[in-house]
Amino acid sequence: MTTKETSTAVQSAPSVTDYLKSHVRDYGMLIALVVIMGMFQFLTDGILMRPVNLTNLFLQNSYIIIMAIGMLLVIVAGHIDLSVGSVAGFIGALAAVMAVNYNLPTIVVVPVCLLVGLIIGGLQGYWIAYWKIPAFIVTLAGMLVFRGLTLTLLEGQSIGPFPESFQLLSTGFIPDVFGSGRPNITALVLGVIAASAIVFLAARSRARALKYGIQDEPFAFFIVKNALIAIAIIYLSYMLSTYRGLPNVLITMAVLIAIYTFITNSTTIGRRIYALGGNVKAAKLSGINTERLTFLTFANMGMLAALAGLIFAARLNTATPKAGFAFELDVIAAVFIGGASMTGGVGKVIGAVIGAFIMGVMNNGMSILGIGIDWQQVIKGLVLLAAVIFDVYNKQKAR
Amino acid sequence: MENIILEMRSITKTFPGVKALDSVNLKVRSGEIHALVGENGAGKSTLMKVLSGVYPHGSYDGDILFNNETVAFSGIRDSEAKGIIIIHQELALVSLLSIAENLFLGNENVEGGVINWPKTFSRTQDLLAKVGLKESPSTLVGQLGVGKQQLVEIAKALAKDVKLLILDEPTAALQENDSAKLLDLLLELKAQGISSILITHKLNEISRVADSITVIRDGASVSTLDCHAQNISEEDIIRDMVGRDMAHRYPARDSQLGETLMEVSGWNVWHADALDRQMLHDIEFTVRAGEVVGIAGLMGSGRTELAMSLFGQSYGKNVQGEVRLRGEIVDLSTVPKAIKSGLAYVTEDRKELGLILEETIQTNTTLANLPRVSSFGVIDENIERQVSEDYRQALNIRTPSVFQKVMNLSGGNQQKVVLSKWLYSQPDVLILDEPTRGIDVGAKFEIYSIINQLADDGKGVVMISSEMPELLGMCDRIYVMNEGRLVGELDKADASQEKIMSMIVKA
Structure with missing residues (x-):
């Protein structure tokens, strides 16, 4: 009967073009990022991809990317968090007061700040999850409250500089254990290890899937994709190795991306957040504790916002009352450029990261070209709109 | 010569990778009620979207002739201008606007850009009288029941000077008496010369009102039957729909009843918002292993509330009572606990809740x-x-x-x-709330077979349904529910539609 025919059809691999067509949403933004990078590389006469600038690119965007990861979870769960910029600023101020005014060691300051961020996120999440107060309202209130508290804490002034150990959070580099530091052999080695690990994991999961008779990705596509990823990572680490090596913050980011990709893709908690965002009533009736999950996504967001605040403060080497101002907009834009759905239930960590990089590369590239901040805003706005239109268009075509 | 109001000739519509319609023909005579039947996914809705211009001219092959002239609609506005009006299953009413505002939405009675309210209200009253709805024009649509909203939709169509009315499963969400009213209204409109196309899964409605029937299967028109020229049995239609003979609408099962699986006693539940309103009163019932137990009752009798309150107190406040599963008292206060205890609840509304x-x-x-x-x-x-x-x-x-x-x-x-x-x-007891709502005949049979298989595997099944024949065909025992109370219990042997109805009415 028909069932048998279709079930055998499933097992054979789709062709590369069919596969690409059905995954245009997944790869569209990655391709866009590559195109944008290529464009600026050309327009800036190669300045964009210079090791110095690449290093800067990571340092400049690390805090946006870290918050975008948390924001992705919040948006997938069907909410929004407008307070992240203010929270990041507040935590930076708190860190400055602790480290500079009270001379507390970094080893104390960092965990306390992360904990405070977690509590702030949890407090907001409590009202949203258990009292069903719209996230927009709660976090709008949070945005005002923590902006105000930042001013109070700093008494309207900047506090700095931070002790050296604290600055390492952002401006530090992984020391070269193998060589003289130029080129930085450690960076190269780590790059090769990361690339091999990714390829190894991909191959293993493909082999396991094949054992179950499942073949979704055409083999040629699999090879090309992983080869490109490996080459990109190794090339990047080579470029960075010719400057000062791998920034600490890059490692932090990579680890966070890996952890949260794993959580969203492979754990029950991740799966349940997607279910909750997709249909909260159905999720609840399937035995999912939707309130607790909502609470946790906001607590997590608070913690990541705190981490971003620390890194930003460390990078500027001062805590200023304006720190974190309007960050929430960049973060939210990054998540939506990365393909998340406004109504929840759809979005990927790696998408949000790519979205943040698109914004970051554009900021950086346009600054190198000397485009004024006025036009930068206009262009970024249009890119956000275009990305979402592209997404909606693809969705409609798929119907 | 017969007067044909609509003719659709060899309509073919393809979506990427799928041929949704394959040279479908449809001929509707002037002043008749034409039933369009077919399994879900057969292509009925697609055909109607082609007709109403949702899929504009050029996106399909074939011709549409309306009143003997070829038409090419590029949108719903074009088809509505000709008097072809479609009423979708999901009603297109704004619940926070009044009946009058809804009736003339997009079609307002304006003078120089300003709405003439007196005229709007008086026209609304005329139209409401035509559809037999006794409501004030200023009533908010959201305050009406589904049956009345359906009538408002029809009045809205009349306001646009409808020639051909298309109703997509209008009675799917209606009570029996509301359905009857709606069908009577269709007959009345027919007397006034308005033709209609009725998409439905309910064959008894077809035999009641339809003049002719077109059956669609797998994107092709299979047959057109004239209800007056020939004597058509429901089995004939079903056979055309599913493409196979269906001797029995309900698969047979040898009931092997085991021990008592579930026992509910003293179950009292209050309204979630109005705490003084008791919604369920002293409900007591049992389910045995291998048994299919039906719960009959009208909509609003508290069936869904009962199921939801049992399933992790998803409905109601101040839930009192005792539930035993396999003889042991279980705590069902949250959904995870209910699932863990071995309860499953298949919701009534699968898109919203399932x-x-x-x-x-x-x-x-x-x-x-x-x-x-x-x-x-x-x-x-x-x-x-x-x-x-x-x-x-x-x-x-x-x-x-x-x-x-x-x-x-x-x-x-x-x-x-x-x-x-x-x-x-892996539940022991499954509560199925309207498990076959909005599902075509072929799929219904499959769902019934699954239910039987569950019972054969020794599970207890509680089946809530508005369709009495379904309960009679499937259940070993039927509880009758009315206004939050169980008012009767019938064994399969002596259950009948009349007995169930009389228990409801006399309670």
């Missing part, structure tokens, strides 16, 4: 029992896929792969996904 539409079949299948495919909180997607694939084959879910998003499935297949989910939670 499924994550944006997600795949695979994801939906394991949602209620994720720990079973994971270790230490990490999901093994290969096992998960195997599981969902097994259910896809066991329940015959028609889809190319389990990676299909459930929003792309037809109603019957969606319902099978919901059933997969709850079967995978």
Whole structure:
């Protein structure tokens, strides 16, 4: 009967073009990022991809990317968090007061700040999850409250500089254990290890899937994709190795991306957040504790916002009352450029990261070209709109 | 010569990869009620979207002749201008606007850009009188029941000077008496010369009002039957619809009743918002292993409230009473606890409450029992896929792969996904709330077979349904519910529609 025919059809691999067509949403933004990078590389006469600038690119965007990861979870769960910029600023101020005014060691300051961020996120999440107060309202209130508290804490002034150990959070580099530091052999080695690990994991999961008779990705596509990823990572680490090596913050980011990709893709908690965002009533009736999950996504967001605040403060080497101002907009834009759905239930960590990089590369590239901040805003706005239109268009075509 | 108001000639419509319609023909005579039947996914809605211009001219092949002239609609506005008006299953009313405002939405009585309210209200009163709705024009639509909203939709069509009215499953959500009223209204409109196309799954409605029938199957018109020229039995229609003979609408089962699985006693529940309103009164019932127990009753009798309150107190406040499963008192105060105790609840509204539409079949299948495919909180997607694939084959879910998003499935297949989910939670007792609503005949039969299989496996099944024949055909025992109380209990042997109705009426 028909069932048998279709079930055998499933097992054979789709062709590369069919596969690409059905995954245009997944790869569209990655391709866009590559195109944008290529464009600026050309327009800036190669300045964009210079090791110095690449290093800067990571340092400049690390805090946006870290918050975008948390924001992705919040948006997938069907909410929004407008307070992240203010929270990041507040935590930076708190860190400055602790480290500079009270001379507390970094080893104390960092965990306390992360904990405070977690509590702030949890407090907001409590009202949203258990009292069903719209996230927009709660976090709008949070945005005002923590902006105000930042001013109070700093008494309207900047506090700095931070002790050296604290600055390492952002401006530090992984020391070269193998060589003289130029080129930085450690960076190269780590790059090769990361690339091999990714390829190894991909191959293993493909082999396991094949054992179950499942073949979704055409083999040629699999090879090309992983080869490109490996080459990109190794090339990047080579470029960075010719400057000062791998920034600490890059490692932090990579680890966070890996952890949260794993959580969203492979754990029950991740799966349940997607279910909750997709249909909260159905999720609840399937035995999912939707309130607790909502609470946790906001607590997590608070913690990541705190981490971003620390890194930003460390990078500027001062805590200023304006720190974190309007960050929430960049973060939210990054998540939506990365393909998340406004109504929840759809979005990927790696998408949000790519979205943040698109914004970051554009900021950086346009600054190198000397485009004024006025036009930068206009262009970024249009890119956000275009990305979402592209997404909606693809969705409609798929119907 | 007969007077043909609408003729659709060899309409072919393809979507990427799918041929939804394959040279379909449809001929509607002037002043008749023409029934359009077919399984879900057969292409009825697509055909009507072609007719009403949702799929504009040029996106399909074939011709549409309306009043003997070829028409080419580029949108709904064009077709409405000609008097072709479609009333969708999901009503297109704004619940926070009044009846009068809704009737003339997009078609306002304006003078120089300003709405003439007196005229609007008086015209509304005329139209409401025509459809037999006794409501003030200023009543908010949201305050009306579904049956009355349906009438408002028809009045709205009349306001636009309708020539051909298309109703997509208008009675799917209606009570029996509301359905009857609606069908009477169609006959009345017919007397006034308005033709209609009626899409429905309810064959008794067809034999009541239809003058002719077109059956569509797999995107092709299979047959057109004239109800006056020949004597058409329901079995004839069903055979055309599913393409096979269906001797029995309900699969047979030898009931093997075991021990008592579930015992509910002294179950009292109050309204979630109005705490002084008691919604359920002293409900007591039992379910045995291998038994299918029906709960009959009108909509609003408290059936869904009963099911939801049992299932983790998802409905109501101040829930009191005792539930025993396999003789032991269980705590059902939250959904996870209810699932753990061995209870499953297949909701009435699968799109709103049962499924994550944006997600795949695979994801939906394991949602209620994720720990079973994971270790230490990490999901093994290969096992998960195997599981969902097994259910896809066991329940015959028609889809190319389990990676299909459930929003792309037809109603019957969606319902099978919901059933997969709850079967995978390994319950002892399943409560099925309207398990065949909005599902075509062929898929219904499959759902019935699944229910029988569950009973044969020794599970207890509680089946809530508004369709009495379905309960009579499927259940070993039927409880009758009315206004929050169980008012009677009937064994299969002596249950009949009349007895159920009289228990409801006399209670």
